[in-house]
Structure formats: C-alpha cells, structure tokens
Amino acid sequence: MADSINFLYPEKWLLKASVGDRITCELRMRIIAGLIESGAILSENKLAADFSASRSPVREALKKLASENIIRLERMGAVVIGLTEKDINEIYDVRLLIESFVFERLVRIDTEELTKELSKILEMMQVAIKYRDADEFSYQDLLFHETIIRSVNHSHILMIWNNLKPVMESFILLSMRGRFQETYNDFTRIMENHALYIEAIKAKDRSLMIQSLHKNFDDVQGKVDDLWMSQQMLAKGVGLNND
Amino acid sequence: MADSINFLYPEKWLLKASVGDRITCELRMRIIAGLIESGAILSENKLAADFSASRSPVREALKKLASENIIRLERMGAVVIGLTEKDINEIYDVRLLIESFVFERLVRIDTEELTKELSKILEMMQVAIKYRDADEFSYQDLLFHETIIRSVNHSHILMIWNNLKPVMESFILLSMRGRFQETYNDFTRIMENHALYIEAIKAKDRSLMIQSLHKNFDDVQGKVDDLWMSQQMLAKGVGLNND
C-alpha cells in the first residue's frame, strides 16, 4: 500500500484484515477527516494504483462506503459525499432511538453481569485517558455502547448498530484525537456521563438513562461546530501518525 | 443463468440489473422461501456454476446477503441462516421504531402532497388486488411505507429502511403470493389499515397512526405461524412461476 501519506486508521486494528478491509477503513477515515473532500470523484483504477492494489479490493471498499452513504456510486466514478453536520445529528437521532429501545428491554432483564462488564470498560477508558491513548479510548467508548446493545439479544437492532458503527468509529477517533490535544478536561465529563449511564441501568431508571444519553450526545453535538471543523482542518494539514 | 428451476424473484424487476444483482435477489428469495434450507453451506464456485456466472457477481451477492444477516460468511463457505420467526418479529420492531420516529417529524410538516401521493399508491394497490397481481401489490405496499419515510428527509432513517427493505420485499412477496391463493379476503383489511394510516397523517393523530401500524403488523404477525410456514412448504414443492 502507498506510504506517501500517513495512515489515519490505527494499524493495530488491521492486523489480520484483508487488503479490502484496509482500503475500506483508510478511505473512510480520509473522507470523514476531510482529506478527501466531498464532491471529489474516485476512480477504481486510480485508487487501486494509490493503494498499490488491484481493483477487486477497491471495488469491495467502494461498495461498503456507498452502503454507509459517505460516497455515491454513479455511472462514471464514485462521488464523495462525506460526513456533514446533518449526518452527525442524524446519527445521534438513530443512536438515541436504538439505545432507548434497548433500554426498554433492559429494564425487564437481569443486568447484574452487564453492569459489571460496563464498569470494567469504564476503567479501561480511565486508563486510556491516563495514558493519553485516544484510539484506545475511542475503542472502549464504542465497546461500552455496543455491549449495552448486545445485551438484549436483538439481532436487527444490532444490525443497525453494525451499519452505523464504522462511520461513528471514524468520527469518534478523529474527534477524540483532537480532544486529547486540545480539550483534555472534556474527558472528566464524558466519564461522568458513562458512569451515570451505568447507574441508570442498575436503578432501571428510564429518565436517568435518557438524561445521561442526552448529556453525552449534547456534549458531543455542541462541540461539532468548533472542534469538529477545526479537527478537519487539522487532519488535512497534518496527516496524523499512529504506530 | 440456470433454468433448471423457476426463478422466484420477479424478472421484470431485474430488467436493467447486473448479474450480481440478479443472483443476490434470487438467492435471497430462495433462502427466505426455504428452498435453500438454513444450515446449508454455499460455495462461491458451486453457486457460480449453478447460475452460469463467474465468482465475481456471486461474491458480491454473498457479501450483500451477509450484511442482511440471512447468511453468515465463514472461513470455508457461507452458512445459510435464513429468516426465523424471531427475525420477522424483530423486523417489525424496527419498522415500528422508525415509522414512529418518522411520524413524529411528520406532524410538524405540511403533509398535503404526501397524503395525495399515498392515496395514489392506495389506488394502485386496489388495482393490483383486482387483477390478482401479488407482485405488483407487494411493490406498492412497500412503496407506500417508503414514501412516508422519504417524506421527512432523514437520510439515516432511510438507510435503515434500505438495509431492511430487500429482506422485507422477499418476505412480503412470498407472503402475498400465498394470500392471493388462499386468504384473498385478507386484502380488504390490509387496505383498511392503510387508509387508516393516511387518515392518521391527515389528522396528525399520533395514537391513530400507532393504532393502524399495530393493526397492520399484528395482522401480518398473527399469520406467521400458519400462513408463512405453509408458504415455505409451498415454495419448496412448487417453485412459483412469474413471467
């Protein structure tokens, strides 16, 4: 693969991944980071050359990214859509929707094991903060919510999550990397929100859960204008390093 | 493509489709109809031979079906999961979830044009019933709900619908074909439910909408045990014709 530019996607997450998956993840990161600007037209042949690969894995990547709505496959070339602020708001709409749904089921089952698992993840997040590991923190943050969703055993709700996850992952990765550099004390509040989430599950308190969800999301959404956009600029200029 | 067996998917819906799409749709139908039983192992090479195509479009198809959770890609071969009763229930969970969400937005906008469009679709459905055209009826039925969802311009909710749609399409196609043969008078009630839905939108009456949605879904779900399972048997034995 081309090494003229640093990879944005954590390489350690791709240890056993295929070339197709690598291209998918890296392309997604570059699009969401704004390195590949929206409106740009991607050619299978050109991408294959850029990544020193054949068209097969590139095709696979484009199909996936199209299903995530960050590119649009047309007759001649794939047009980059990118991630707009509207998309980010919509994604949180969907997260609120499915996590609320999940919580409804949650209050009806035994959550002993779940909350223990969540506490473990919370401590992992704390360690990640301590060692300024943005990628690890992002991973655990996503895992936190995925663990909750998985706990109710609803395969179609999980499917929605899985379709949403890659784009969220990229977004959160970029966002957290920026925060670790600039607004480090944000993390105190993020941790508090997550702790509150666990409390809501333990107490089976619906309104408390909604409250913590909103807090968490408002926290992120409020930052979109300034932090996110500046982050996009940052990514364009720097090309973050992660090995 | 092999013509040793009749195709389950309407050929007229595939007029401009690629080989990959054809294989995707046909495989999905056969899996959901139970022609390909759950637990079966699909080989890319074997499927390519069966459909007189190469591995490329078959691969594409398997990737898509895996994203729909009706097959599972493993190291050696793709394992058929199929559509269980649990899946059908879960799909309706999700439909209730997103259509409720959509309705919340709907009550805040002008629905003049939407209801007119829906009335048109309703009349199309009536014609389809009159001429015993199960495929056309299924198409309009799905279009009815998709039109409602599209009207609120929420691309991520639409994404959820799009991911769900193919499986629902297959299921509804098979279900409706069976009903046209066996329980023809079901359609009176289906039409009433849809008319009620339009009324709910016009009146912006939330509880009326939920009521019609539940009626519509309960109607379908109640039939699952008997009708759906018998339909599966039917499909296995007959191999429906549609040209």
Place this chain on the structure above:
DNA sequence: TTTATAATACTTGTATACAAGTGTACTTGA
C-alpha cells in the same frame, strides 16, 4: 486398531484480462 503424516480437493482473497458502454475532446465540414 490407532495415530501421525502426507496428499488432495476444496476454500478465500487478490490480480489481471476483457467486453461493453459513456463522456470528452478533437477534427472535419460549413
């Protein structure tokens, strides 16, 4: 008879080749 090893017949993932179609740019004619 059982166990270890080797041959085989699969599998996936990737590369490459080719056909058919589409847009662009250039040439030719007025």
Place this chain on the structure above:
DNA sequence: TCAAGTACACTTGTATACAAGTATTATAAA
C-alpha cells in the same frame, strides 16, 4: 465561429488466473 461527427481515454461489470491457506482423506507406521 460554430455544429456534427468521430476517435480516444476512461468507466463499470464480469470472467479467469493464481497464491495461500484449511479441512478431509488416504496412507504409512506403531
């Protein structure tokens, strides 16, 4: 200068080839 047509470069979709890996089966040794 402008219009129509033609060649070319580039696109997708599909077929085929190949490498690397995995289960299975057959063979050989104990």
